[in-house]
Amino acid sequence: MEINVVNALTYEDFVKLFGNVVEKCPLISAAIWSHRPFKDLADLEAHVTEFIDSLPDSGKEGILRCHPDLAGRDLQSGTLTRESQEEQSQAGMNTLDSAEGLQMYRLNSEYKERFGFPFVICARLNNKADIVRQLSERLKNDRGPERERAIEEVKKICSLRLRNIVLSDIQTQTNK
Amino acid sequence: MEINVVNALTYEDFVKLFGNVVEKCPLISAAIWSHRPFKDLADLEAHVTEFIDSLPDSGKEGILRCHPDLAGRDLQSGTLTRESQEEQSQAGMNTLDSAEGLQMYRLNSEYKERFGFPFVICARLNNKADIVRQLSERLKNDRGPERERAIEEVKKICSLRLRNIVLSDIQTQTNK
Structure with a gap:
């Protein structure tokens, strides 16, 4: 175009x-x-x-709160936007085994409890292992820097879209 | 609540x-x-x-561009949000005769052409005649004042919602 x-x-x-x-x-x-x-x-x-x-x-x-959870309810129920569905699937979020699913659920919950917004990462640029590792690491950030970090991911997602x-x-x- | x-x-x-x-x-x-x-x-x-x-x-x-046309295609096809559907119906936008419908279409088109956003008005606070009159009058505004005027309407809609x-x-x- x-x-x-x-x-x-x-x-x-x-x-x-x-x-x-x-x-x-x-x-x-x-x-x-x-x-x-x-x-x-x-x-x-x-x-x-x-x-x-x-x-x-x-x-x-x-902006962050308008994003769905990674490997969350919307992925399971098929109510993600088309873009998110493709991105999460490409990162293997739709093929987690039950232990991996439970781990993602726990980490997402801990993250949302701590920051008041969901964990956002550019799924197209990361595989399953990267995502779990980064989620665990970013959980240790303070709120301000983590907000900025997450917004950088929003921009990467936007750029690829x-x-x-x-x-x-x-x-x-x-x-x- | x-x-x-x-x-x-x-x-x-x-x-x-x-x-x-x-x-x-x-x-x-x-x-x-x-x-x-x-x-x-x-x-x-x-x-x-x-x-x-x-x-x-x-x-x-x-914000204005996220609003549907009054009495526009979304009303006809039933693809308005629930809130807009109720508001437009209450103002009689769903019972226009063909002459009224054509008039709204022409005025909306002229408005969008002039300002680059759709005509927004709090439909709950206006009847059909008010809406046509205000649409015709606001068409004469300059872009800056009209943007502010339309945003005031967004706030009225928001307050009632x-x-x-x-x-x-x-x-x-x-x-x-």
């Missing part, structure tokens, strides 16, 4: 296409539509990052 | 209950959970207002 195609989208089509690049926060893509025209994909991504950074701490925590939208579109066009 | 019950909610239950007090912006209620404990409903509402006011102009426009959640809960408890 050429950037001039993106720039020509109505806000309705833009939000339909990019609305979930930050999980369950269509407000964010709806906001950055105001900054068209974008020079390129990197410019579009920079506006998302800038918007997130402009939020007060409560807003950053709000943006690329995915644009690349799959190129694929579609090539196959025509 | 007593405020201590609200204050005792996990962020997950809080977002489930209050997530749509600003249309399709669960980020906002998820953010203000950070400010517990709330003194009372007015305090909770004040935090929503403060959060909205803290957003850059693009963020305010983002908050009250509705709390009051219907009191009703439920009384009926027990």
Whole structure:
């Protein structure tokens, strides 16, 4: 998808296409539509990052709270967003044995109890073992640094989702 | 619902209950959970207002863009949120005759073309005639003042949705 195609989208089509690049926060893509025209994909991504950074701490925590648990109830019941479903599956979160499942449940619960938001990590860039290790380590952080750490992961997820939208579109066009 | 019950909610239950007090912006209620404990409903509402006011102009426009058209495609196809469905129906938006429907379509289109966000008005506080009149009048505003005007309507909608959640809960408890 050429950037001039993106720039020509109505806000309705833009939000339909990019609305979930930050999980369950269509407000964010709806906001950055105001900054068209974008020079390129990197410019579009920079506006998302800038918007997130402009939020007060409560807003950053709000973004995190819009994320599902890793290997949680939504994965089991099939109520994840399409993007999360693919990402969690790719990291093996849908094939945990019962001991691994229990461990994830306990660590997630401890994390949410400690920080008041769920553990967020870019599942596409980590395997099962990495995720458990990082969850255990990040549990030791203080709240402020951990909020910032988690927001960095939100940005990585967003970056890959943006690329995915644009690349799959190129694929579609090539196959025509 | 007593405020201590609200204050005792996990962020997950809080977002489930209050997530749509600003249309399709669960980020906002998820953010203000950070400010517990709330003194009372007015305090909770004040935090929503403060959060909205803290957003850059693009963020305010983002909130507006998460709203459906009045008497638009989502109303016809039944894909509005439950809250919007009730509000638009109460204002008679679901019983427009074909001339009224065409008029709303034209005015909405003109408004979106001019401002880059949809016309938002607290439908519970206005009837069909008021809505058409205000839509025609607000079309003459400049973009900045109109953005602020529309955000005031978002706050009225939010206030009534908050009250509705709390009051219907009191009703439920009384009926027990």
